Amino acid sequence: xxxxxxxxxxxxxxxxxxxxxxxxxxxxxxxVVFVGPSGCGKSTLMRMVAGLExxxxxxxxxxxxxxxxxxxxxxxxxxVFQDYALYPNKTVFDNMAFGxxxxxxxxxxxxxCVQAAAETLQIEHLLDRLPKALSGGQRxxxxxxxxxxxxxxxxxxxxxxxxxxxxxRNQVRAEIKKQHHRLKGTTxxxxxxxxxAMTLADRIVVLRAGIIVQVGTxxxxxxxxRHRFVAGFTGSPPMNFVDATVVAADGETxxxxxxxxxxxxxxxxxxxxGDQIGRGVEFGIRPENVHLAGIGTPAHWPRLSLAVELIEPxxxxxxxxxxxxxxxxxxxFGNDVRPAxxxxxxxxxxxxxxxxxxxxxxxxxxxxxxxx
Amino acid sequence: MRTVKTSFTRRLFxxxxxxxxxxxFAISPYLWMLLTSLKPEATLFSANRSLLxxxxxxxxxxxxxxxxxxxxxxxxxxxxxxxxVALGLSVSITAAYAFSRYRFKGRRxxxxxxxxxxxxxxxxxxxxxxxxMKHLELLDTHAGLILGHSTFAIPFATWMMISYFNAVPRxxxxxAQVDGCxxxxxxxxxxxxxxxxxxxxxxxxIFITSWNEYLYASVLAGQDVRVLTVAVQTLIGEYEIAWGxxxxxxxxGALPVTLLFMLIQKRLIAGMTQGAVKx
Numbered sequence: 054x055x056x057x058x059x060x061x062x063x064x065x066x067x068x069x070x071x072x073x074x075x076x077x078x079x080x081x082x083x084x085v086v087f088v089g090p091s092g093c094g095k096s097t098l099m100r101m102v103a104g105l106e107x108x109x110x111x112x113x114x115x116x117x118x119x120x121x122x123x124x125x126x127x128x129x130x131x132x133v134f135q136d137y138a139l140y141p142n143k144t145v146f147d148n149m150a151f152g153x154x155x156x157x158x159x160x161x162x163x164x165x166c167v168q169a170a171a172e173t174l175q176i177e178h179l180l181d182r183l184p185k186a187l188s189g190g191q192r193x194x195x196x197x198x199x200x201x202x203x204x205x206x207x208x209x210x211x212x213x214x215x216x217x218x219x220x221x222r223n224q225v226r227a228e229i230k231k232q233h234h235r236l237k238g239t240t241x242x243x244x245x246x247x248x249x250a251m252t253l254a255d256r257i258v259v260l261r262a263g264i265i266v267q268v269g270t271x272x273x274x275x276x277x278x279r280h281r282f283v284a285g286f287t288g289s290p291p292m293n294f295v296d297a298t299v300v301a302a303d304g305e306t307x308x309x310x311x312x313x314x315x316x317x318x319x320x321x322x323x324x325x326x327g328d329q330i331g332r333g334v335e336f337g338i339r340p341e342n343v344h345l346a347g348i349g350t351p352a353h354w355p356r357l358s359l360a361v362e363l364i365e366p367x368x369x370x371x372x373x374x375x376x377x378x379x380x381x382x383x384x385x386f387g388n389d390v391r392p393a394x395x396x397x398x399x400x401x402x403x404x405x406x407x408x409x410x411x412x413x414x415x416x417x418x419x420x421x422x423x424x425x
Numbered sequence: 426m427r428t429v430k431t432s433f434t435r436r437l438f439x440x441x442x443x444x445x446x447x448x449x450f451a452i453s454p455y456l457w458m459l460l461t462s463l464k465p466e467a468t469l470f471s472a473n474r475s476l477l478x479x480x481x482x483x484x485x486x487x488x489x490x491x492x493x494x495x496x497x498x499x500x501x502x503x504x505x506x507x508x509x510v511a512l513g514l515s516v517s518i519t520a521a522y523a524f525s526r527y528r529f530k531g532r533r534x535x536x537x538x539x540x541x542x543x544x545x546x547x548x549x550x551x552x553x554x555x556x557x558m559k560h561l562e563l564l565d566t567h568a569g570l571i572l573g574h575s576t577f578a579i580p581f582a583t584w585m586m587i588s589y590f591n592a593v594p595r596x597x598x599x600x601a602q603v604d605g606c607x608x609x610x611x612x613x614x615x616x617x618x619x620x621x622x623x624x625x626x627x628x629x630x631i632f633i634t635s636w637n638e639y640l641y642a643s644v645l646a647g648q649d650v651r652v653l654t655v656a657v658q659t660l661i662g663e664y665e666i667a668w669g670x671x672x673x674x675x676x677x678g679a680l681p682v683t684l685l686f687m688l689i690q691k692r693l694i695a696g697m698t699q700g701a702v703k704x
Contacts, residue, residue, distance in 0.1 A: 103599075105599050105603075124602065126605040126606060132600065134600060136596055138596035138600035139600075142619055151601075151604050155605035
């Protein structure tokens with residue numbers, strides 16, 4: 054297994070630049086997820102690592118060697134495609150053995166490798182079947198089998214779960230994670246689904262319009278987004294955003310929400326906010342950090358009295374939408390909280406989980422967390 | 426009940442009968458040819474001739490094979506048609522694969538050119554082709570005729586193959602390349618086996634067009650290499666037409682292509698409409 058490095062990688066189609074200088078180091082054995090909305094360049098970036106797209110500028114290194122001009126077959130990678138790309142005229146065994154055969158592996162060894170891979174994926178009983186006789190989940194497993202049987206330097210997954218139904222998706226997702234723990238292979242996984250990214254990744258790379266917006270562990274991405282885009286992309290429902298202005302009142306730096314609520318700022322945000330006095334910012338807080346004010350909520354948490362607009366029961370929890378001028382503020386509460394629409398509720402905001410973003414650049418204003 | 430009855434009579438008069446008439450009109454010459462070939466030559470012009478043969482005889486066929494060089498003509502036709510298939514397929518498969526898989530400068534104009542060639546009447550090409558073949562000393566040879574037939578077989582076959590290749594997801598080629606194939610190997614080992622039914626259909630299409638072709642066969646060849654269509658035509662003399670032999674030759678000549686066409690008709694239509702709608 055090997056490390057992968059991207060050094061100032063560019064990609065253009067004719068006059069349109071789609072990847073704008075990406076730098077990334079993926080250490081040996083790491084599971085990295087490229088995530089972003091469609092058209093952000095995540096698939097293109099991975100296909101450049103695979104050698105299926107030319108690199109317009111910069112360098113891609115696998116195992117310390119520049120692979121820019123190497124064709125895919127010489128990069129020692131394996132890829133799982135979105136549509137699985139199983140060879141329809143070959144049996145499952147032949148699909149899995151194809152790569153080994155091309156490399157001139159002795160037949161006996163091919164058999165044992167395929168058998169071993171089939172056993173770990175529990176597809177031994179399917180080896181004689183043609184892909185058309187397999188269900189979606191089975192095809193997915195065969196595609197994974199074809200990738201792991203060669204023991205490549207790098208695994209690439211291109212939205213491998215997007216063709217599966219929700220239940221199967223969860224199963225296969227767990228399977229992929231299990232296989233990664235077992236094989237410890239360097240893996241690049243592309244998805245637009247932030248849940249997949251959060252659950253699978255050692256590190257998440259959030260991309261937007263061909264630029265890396267943030268790289269970090271799922272925890273960092275979720276709890277310390279460095280950009281409004283990252284905060285808005287992760288979490289379901291995503292972070293609440295409210296327009297606000299930083300004001301100095303009574304010798305204190307406060308936040309004046311667009312709804313004219315005034316919030317005291319926590320120490321973590323005071324310094325950053327101090328530079329923004331008089332300027333517009335965006336205040337952000339995740340739905341689970343909006344609490345019902347009452348016993349158990351610390352006294353220093355800012356409180357707001359808000360009208361309930363709508364309740365979405367999710368089973369284990371209820372999502373309560375509050376009206377806040379034009380903004381909707383969503384709170385995530387236990388399933389016993391069922392206020393009638395129109396009632397006024399007092400909520401407390403967890404002051405340690407508040408975020409401020411620059412209104413123009415979208416950059417987070419709070420200081421980044423210390424690197425452990 | 427009444428509605429069912431009226432709708433059936435309506436369908437009979439508006440659909441089934443007109444259809445039957447059209448089919449009858451279309452196949453009657455062939456039927457007539459078949460029936461004529463089975464009648465004794467002497468009865469063809471007798472006063473009490475009938476549409477259906479009174480005596481069925483294979484006399485015309487026996488004379489055709491015994492007294493004329495018809496077997497040899499069939500052989501020439503077979504060599505030329507097979508050669509056209511081999512040449513046409515090897516060129517059109519590689520061309521169509523490139524058109525389907527790669528985006529290069531001049532791709533669209535080239536594809537358009539292939540389409541335009543199909544629209545020109547073949548007779549326009551005959552004089553330049555004759556001159557070229559004469560310079561290459563390929564007149565009246567199998568190779569010359571194969572090249573001649575390729576001029577119209579390749580463009581159409583290329584378009585047919587493009588639609589077959591377009592139906593194969595590109596990720597298959599990419600998976601093969603990641604697995605260790607060169608681009609050409611990916612085509613050979615993965616894409617071609619998947620498109621095999623389409624390749625067979627295209628091959629048979631080329632075979633049929635070449636087999637049935639008359640104009641080039643008579644101008645670019647005709648003496649040493651006399652294919653079936655030309656041979657049948659020679660049975661029409663200045664003063665006499667050997668109707669028995671002519672119709673026999675027609676039936677024998679049409680037989681292989683009819684069988685082949687029955688084999689591919691479904692695929693041919695599928696190939697023409699592939700990619701027209703989202704699958």
